[in-house]
Amino acid sequence: MTTHRELVAWSAAYCGRAAEAFGFEVDLSRVEWEVSTRAKRRAAAVKRPAVEDATVGTPRSWNGRVPTCTVSLTWAAFESFSRTEWTATLRHELVHVEQFQRFGTTDHGDRFERRASAVDAPVRVRRFADAAYVLSCTDCGQVVARRYRDCKLVRGHETYASSCCSAPLALDERT
Numbered sequence: 001m002t003t004h005r006e007l008v009a010w011s012a013a014y015c016g017r018a019a020e021a022f023g024f025e026v027d028l029s030r031v032e033w034e035v036s037t038r039a040k041r042r043a044a045a046v047k048r049p050a051v052e053d054a055t056v057g058t059p060r061s062w063n064g065r066v067p068t069c070t071v072s073l074t075w076a077a078f079e080s081f082s083r084t085e086w087t088a089t090l091r092h093e094l095v096h097v098e099q100f101q102r103f104g105t106t107d108h109g110d111r112f113e114r115r116a117s118a119v120d121a122p123v124r125v126r127r128f129a130d131a132a133y134v135l136s137c138t139d140c141g142q143v144v145a146r147r148y149r150d151c152k153l154v155r156g157h158e159t160y161a162s163s164c165c166s167a168p169l170a171l172d173e174r175t
Contacts, residue, residue, distance in 0.1 A: 004035040007078055011071075012092055015050060018091055022119040026098050032070040040148040041126045043089045045079035046070070046096040046106065054104030056111055066101050080128040091121035091173045137162035 001007050012033055039045075048069040054060065058078050071093050078086055095115045099106035106112070108123055116123050131146035133154045144162050147154050157169045 005065035008033040015032050015090055024094050024098050027066055030066045030068050035066040035075050036072050039074040040129045043074050043091045045072045046093055048100045054102050056107050059082050060104040069100055081104050089121045089125050133172055135169045137165050137167050138170045139165035140166035
């Protein structure tokens with residue numbers, strides 16, 4: 001695949017096959033698709049409207065009209081993942097879609113973990129990009145945080161202390 005349109009078409013078609021093969025209870029006609037070239041930490045995401053008082057485990061009545069959600073695919077993740085890893089990522093996102101359509105919200109809790117295991121999907125998808133900034137404890141060297149962009153923590157790292165040793169943070173810029 002060489003274009004965003006091809007990635008969306010292939011991924012949506014795969015999700016249709018996976019929904020049938022793994023028994024996902026999803027209405028894919030209520031899913032929109034997009035590609036992100038900006039994301040650095042997430043391989044994909046389900047963007048959804050906030051539903052008041054929604055709780056995973058409490059089914060919602062949508063009165064016949066499930067809200068639309070959007071599956072956002074990250075181009076850089078697609079390029080760095082094997083086909084097997086990419087399809088597992090898509091199944092991970094299908095678990096989110098299934099939870100949202102059933103409960104009005106989604107999370108990575110126990111229900112998610114059980115469902116992800118049943119469909120051979122990871123609970124956490126691996127990082128595909130290196131952080132631009134790595135902060136570590138100056139006493140024990142433990143990595144405390146990774147940041148992909150300049151932020152308050154990066155700019156003022158010397159004013160923060162590690163949670164492991166309460167020591168100052170060292171900044172390693174990898175840009």
